[in-house]
Amino acid sequence: MNLAQTNSSIVLVVDDSPESLGMLNVTLNNAGLTVLVALNGLQALTIVERVTPDVVLMDAVMPEMDGFDTCRQLKIKLPQTPVIFMTGLTESEHVLKGFEVGGVDYVTKPIVPDEVLARIRVHCQNAKLAETAQAALDYSGQYVFCVDNQGQMQWATPNTQELVGSLTEQPELAWQQIEQQLSPWLSQSDKNAGLELQAFDPPMKAFYSGEHEGAYQLIRLVTPKKTKTAEALQEELGLTKRESQVMYWVSFGKTNWEVAQILSMSPRTVNKHLEQIFKKLGVDNRTSASAISIRVLEAE
Structure with missing residues (x-):
């Protein structure tokens, strides 16, 4: 043959x-x-x-x-x-x-x-x-794995295995814990809300992505977004520590008075910081400055 x-x-x-x-x-x-x-x-x-x-x-x-x-x-x-x-x-x-x-x-x-x-x-x-199919999923940037109807692992894309291995010192134990959580979740009629996987700290979320041939279920992992702080604005936008703190709260829609209360300063001081921030960012209003700050804070 x-x-x-x-x-x-x-x-x-x-x-x-x-x-x-x-x-x-x-x-x-x-x-x-x-x-x-x-x-x-x-x-x-x-x-x-x-x-x-x-x-x-x-x-x-x-x-x-x-x-x-x-x-x-x-x-x-x-x-x-x-x-x-x-x-x-x-x-x-x-x-x-x-x-x-x-x-x-x-x-x-x-x-x-x-x-x-x-x-x-x-x-x-x-x-x-x-x-090949798993490599395509990896290329698309998705963390996907496949289980049977009882939640037992069938395969995971290489990127998914690498992700789980990077988040825990005992990946085999983590997969066992994931399987235990998946089994009752998969039996539910409504899985749209997703499932928080307690094998990780902070928990990752699993979302149902569909079934194959009625016997296998595709699950997508979503990593928790890292919450960036004012230090990110200071580092990436060239602001002083105090300016970055002011801009951080302004980007969340806080008024000058609210920022002043949070940072224990006067609204007038907040306004002076904003004037310097506008010059450094090359903008002339808080809306444009906030847009720049939000892009920094939400960047992966």
């Missing part, structure tokens, strides 16, 4: 059977794929700390940490990477369990080479299409 479209793909094979690993290694290498192997779940988790595979072939039954537990932990680290289960267990409860922990497909043992190669090709193509 020609797998030219996936020649650059990296496949991580997780299986405690040396015989299965050997057969898959030969099959996948002959198809032009790069193969990484792990004899157990812990080895697999160690490997993905250093290398990001394009697809994972996961044995379901392994000692100590089985394939289901391994997949659950892998999906926290690599939510976009497809996991294909390999199992001799054809009972429906085991197949369903594989999907519940984040698997996208399964093949039964003994492995048929052409079948496993076809599954790898399809899921690598789908993953790359999803990656």
Whole structure:
């Protein structure tokens, strides 16, 4: 089978059977794929700390940490990477369990080479299409992630993952807390008001962005705006400390008398400061000066 479209793909094979690993290694290498192997779940988790595979072939039954537990932990680290289960267990409860922990497909043992190669090709193509869509969202400057109807994480754009990682020292714990909050929120009929995510300080807000195929929900994160102070006006407009304080309150629509009360000075002094501010900003009235100040205060 020609797998030219996936020649650059990296496949991580997780299986405690040396015989299965050997057969898959030969099959996948002959198809032009790069193969990484792990004899157990812990080895697999160690490997993905250093290398990001394009697809994972996961044995379901392994000692100590089985394939289901391994997949659950892998999906926290690599939510976009497809996991294909390999199992001799054809009972429906085991197949369903594989999907519940984040698997996208399964093949039964003994492995048929052409079948496993076809599954790898399809899921690598789908993953790359999803990656392209996520990159487009990143390019648009939106922080977006996808969950299922129970609030369980499916994928997040790279920018979203980077944002969450920059705001907390324990991003995995933060995502778990987000999932716990999302589950009851998604069951509500009215989600227009958004949801404050308590995993962050200050809280970020999540907004519902729609569903896909009735099974997945798109969520958009909105970061809280940083409130700028008078110091920003002093720095960016070349004002003195007192002038920046006066201009800060004027930009909020305060009158000279109100500014005088706030800053403990006379209205006459406020007016003198404004005269100097107008000269520095090259304007002749408080409306024009306020417009300039507001642009500074509201700039990202």
